[in-house]
Amino acid sequence: MSKLIGFQTQPRIRKYELLPWILAIVVFFVLPEYLSLGAQILTYILFALSLDLITGYAGIVTLGHAAFFGVGAYTCGILSAKFGITDPIILLFVSAIVCALLGFSTGLVILRTQKLTQLMLTLAIAALCFEVANKATTITGGADGLTGVVISPILGMFKFDFLNKTAYLWCLLILFIFWYVIRRLIYSPFGIALTGIKENKQRMQAIGVPVTSFLLKAYTFAAMVAGVAGALITQTNQFVGLNVIGFEPSGEILVMLILGGVGRMYGAFIGPLVFLVAQDYLAKQFPEYWNLGIGLMLLIVVMFAKGGILGVIDKFFVKRSLQK
Amino acid sequence: MTPALQTIGLSKQFGALKVTDQVDFTLAPGARHALIGPNGAGKTTFINLLTGRLTPSSGQVKIIGNEATHLNESQRVKMGLGRTFQINSLFNKMTVLDNVSLGISERLGVSNKLWQSANTFTQLREESMEILSLLGIADIANETVQHLPYGKQRLVEIAISLGLKPKVLLLDEPAAGVPSMESGRILKALDALPKDISILMIEHDMDLVFQFASKITVLVQGAVLCEGTPEEIAKDPRVHQVYLGEPDE
Numbered sequence: 160m161s162k163l164i165g166f167q168t169q170p171r172i173r174k175y176e177l178l179p180w181i182l183a184i185v186v187f188f189v190l191p192e193y194l195s196l197g198a199q200i201l202t203y204i205l206f207a208l209s210l211d212l213i214t215g216y217a218g219i220v221t222l223g224h225a226a227f228f229g230v231g232a233y234t235c236g237i238l239s240a241k242f243g244i245t246d247p248i249i250l251l252f253v254s255a256i257v258c259a260l261l262g263f264s265t266g267l268v269i270l271r272t273q274k275l276t277q278l279m280l281t282l283a284i285a286a287l288c289f290e291v292a293n294k295a296t297t298i299t300g301g302a303d304g305l306t307g308v309v310i311s312p313i314l315g316m317f318k319f320d321f322l323n324k325t326a327y328l329w330c331l332l333i334l335f336i337f338w339y340v341i342r343r344l345i346y347s348p349f350g351i352a353l354t355g356i357k358e359n360k361q362r363m364q365a366i367g368v369p370v371t372s373f374l375l376k377a378y379t380f381a382a383m384v385a386g387v388a389g390a391l392i393t394q395t396n397q398f399v400g401l402n403v404i405g406f407e408p409s410g411e412i413l414v415m416l417i418l419g420g421v422g423r424m425y426g427a428f429i430g431p432l433v434f435l436v437a438q439d440y441l442a443k444q445f446p447e448y449w450n451l452g453i454g455l456m457l458l459i460v461v462m463f464a465k466g467g468i469l470g471v472i473d474k475f476f477v478k479r480s481l482q483k
Numbered sequence: 484m485t486p487a488l489q490t491i492g493l494s495k496q497f498g499a500l501k502v503t504d505q506v507d508f509t510l511a512p513g514a515r516h517a518l519i520g521p522n523g524a525g526k527t528t529f530i531n532l533l534t535g536r537l538t539p540s541s542g543q544v545k546i547i548g549n550e551a552t553h554l555n556e557s558q559r560v561k562m563g564l565g566r567t568f569q570i571n572s573l574f575n576k577m578t579v580l581d582n583v584s585l586g587i588s589e590r591l592g593v594s595n596k597l598w599q600s601a602n603t604f605t606q607l608r609e610e611s612m613e614i615l616s617l618l619g620i621a622d623i624a625n626e627t628v629q630h631l632p633y634g635k636q637r638l639v640e641i642a643i644s645l646g647l648k649p650k651v652l653l654l655d656e657p658a659a660g661v662p663s664m665e666s667g668r669i670l671k672a673l674d675a676l677p678k679d680i681s682i683l684m685i686e687h688d689m690d691l692v693f694q695f696a697s698k699i700t701v702l703v704q705g706a707v708l709c710e711g712t713p714e715e716i717a718k719d720p721r722v723h724q725v726y727l728g729e730p731d732e
Contacts, residue, residue: 165581166588166607167625170600348601352594355585358574365534365572366586366647367560368594 163354170346179428183331187324194323198395200435201330202388207416207427208334208341209384214413215422216345217377218357219270220278222409223285226265227258227382229404230288231389233305234258236399237298240307247313247329247394254390255383262382263375270374282406289405304400308393319394326395333391337384344380345424353377357422418460420467429468485548487512487651487681488533488564493542495525495532495705502528503539504705510651510683517696518685521725525705526685527569530655533683534566535559547650565649567640569656569685575629579620579639582628583611586646614645618672634665638672645676652676654684658691666691693717701725 162168186197206228213219231254238244238253269280292299299305312318317325344350356363356370363370393399402408411434419430437456441449464471488510495503502525510516520526531537533544535556544552546562554562574582584607588594593604601607615621618638623631628639637657644652657673658666670691676682686692692699692713699716701708703725709716716722 162627163576163581164601165578166584166601166604167578167580168602170602343598343600346600346602347597348588348594348599348604349597351581351601352585352588355574355577358576359572362568362572362574362643363585364556365560365566365568366643367557367589369557373594 164346165351166348168346170343172342176425179425180335187327187331191322191324194327195395196435196439198323198326198330199392200431201327201334202391202395203412203415203431203435204428205330205334205337205391206385206388206412207419207431208338208424209381209388210412210416211422211424211427212341212344212353212384213377213381214416215424215426216350216357217353217374218360219374219378220274221269221281222278222406222413223281223283224381224385224412225404225406225408226281226285226288227262227385228389228392228408228412229285229292230261231255231258231386232393232399232403233292233299233389234386235390235393236305236308239309239393240305241298245309245311247310247319250310250394251333251387251390254386258386258389259379259383261386262379266375266378266382270371270378282409285405285409289401292401292404300399302401304398306398308397308399310394310397319397323395330391330395333387337387341384342424349373349376414457416467418457418467420469423466423469426467426469433468484512486510486545487514487547488683489543489545489548490533491543491545493529493532493544494540495528495537496540502705503532505542506702506705506707508700508707510681511698512681513679514681514683514698515696516681516683516698516700517692518683518700518702519687519689519692520702520708524702526702527655528705529702530566530653530685533653534564560647560649563648563650564653565644565647565651566653567644567655567657569659571633571636571640573628573636573639573643576627578625578627579615579631579642580608580611580624582639583614583642583646584608586643587611590647611642611646614642617645617675618642619668619675634661634668637661637669641672649680651681651683654682654686656685656687658686658688663688670694 210224214221234254234257235250238250244250265284269277272280293301310319313329319325352368352373356373360370389403392403415430415434416427418434420426438449438453441452460467486509490506490508493503493506506529518526528537532539535554539552546559546564549562551559551562587607587610612621612624615624618641620635620638623635628636641657658669661669666688673695684695696713699713700710701716701722708721708725709719
């Protein structure tokens, strides 16, 4: 188990932290035919990262995080398809604000509760969002999905091409920005206070920390980031379907995070990568049974790899350093 | 002088059960005061009413002369009220140093900082180390709390509360669960606390109470039975009756 980040932890960026970025750039040049999948993975990494902040660090249990992902995706899609706002930066910005507001207002309710009650409430909010998207067919397209999404070139210069080169780099850039911000947050006193709340809420109250207000800040921010991720997926696909909102994607993102490793930042990178690549591969090889493969993979991780894939890697390195 | 802590007619009822019954209590500034009473006397409830964990059914709580009855826990901490827990309530996966720093960081208003890296606030480390030295546990500063023996964890429990620079400190059975050989160490640590902190201690260990306190209040069935110096309390027949029972008349 790697040590928790504390007041004495050096915040300098370690060499292994550069790996994901190098890998992402290599993929761009070496595997151009996979950029569509790549952009999707980058978006889900951002989504998982926002979930890791509130679940892994602050200890908020949620099965409804895709409410924000979905609302972000639909906000972006509807603004483009129905209101003709097509600038990708403005769309990201508005989606972020809408989701931050939604996160703040729902956070006011759910953060007063704990454990199962909290879980149920987040689930209920995600289910509500799903039903709205499903039933308000005139603006969301309902089960058929929202078509007619048009995205202008970024800064008027970089056009979203059908090979997804622009989308891939755009997603990578946004992910990089938020990775940096979230990393700063995690190494800040506020970040450590969040870990303190996860570890022992009662004591945090007893040392004078307004716990609910701290959690609300984190929750609002995470909702905003998830909304940005949702808007990115809309910009990449130029289409919004019901699969971005509600219980199913909420569960999926949690599964991805657990697969990678919770509360350690890079679990949010590894989880979506492994999950989505496996899904892509299995869906091609076994179009009818691919879910079985995903299920088996999860079973193995849960039974034999505590702490997710990162946990296993950790153990491996600890063993090696002990043998030396 | 303004009392450090005062309750006026403080009562708490759970349904028909009166757990705290019209308690008028005063903690003098700089006091070493102990609250004793048999099991179920309502000592912990009383502490929870003082800290704001529970809201009273009626009555008032004043902290250093200021009305605090309707304030929540963290607001009361900001007024200078610190506490320790009867059962350790620590950050088990963190180091001892971080356990103490968390409280200091909140007191100094640092814990709101979102952007600056935590390790740049060197004052936290210095203040934490001072407290750990005071309690004689500076040597375990970098150890993870969950790996410490229980006696040392009890001292960390006190260290965290000292980080809040409390004017009033509530110690909820500081020696609970500590083997009697080691309770001397706790007493030594308590003796080292700054004299200007007003302390109210709840304790079962009578040796500790009589060595530590200059004033004792006895709580029975939620109400104050009597109050006095250790000598007076030791002689009081009502206290003997409560603790030892008396043969039927």
